[in-house]
Amino acid sequence: MNAPRRLGLRLLVTFGLLIIGVVVGLIFQNVWLGVLLAAIVWLGWFLGYESRRGHNAGVNDEDHGIEL
DSSP: OOHHHHHHHHHHHHHHHHHHHHHHHHHTTOHHHHHHHHHHHHHHHHHHHHHHHTTOTTOEETTTEEOO
């Protein structure tokens, strides 16, 4: 039941960051740089989102190291 909602949120954030990346790239006069920055931000958001969804946010387990 929540799967379509999660998918919608992921797609919305992905397209939003892509558009923001293109705009930032146009400001810097290098669209690929903006897309690269957007991809880096998206990766950090995605890791944090999935970690929080899996109830692993802020886990500091000595066996596995520090996780997002």
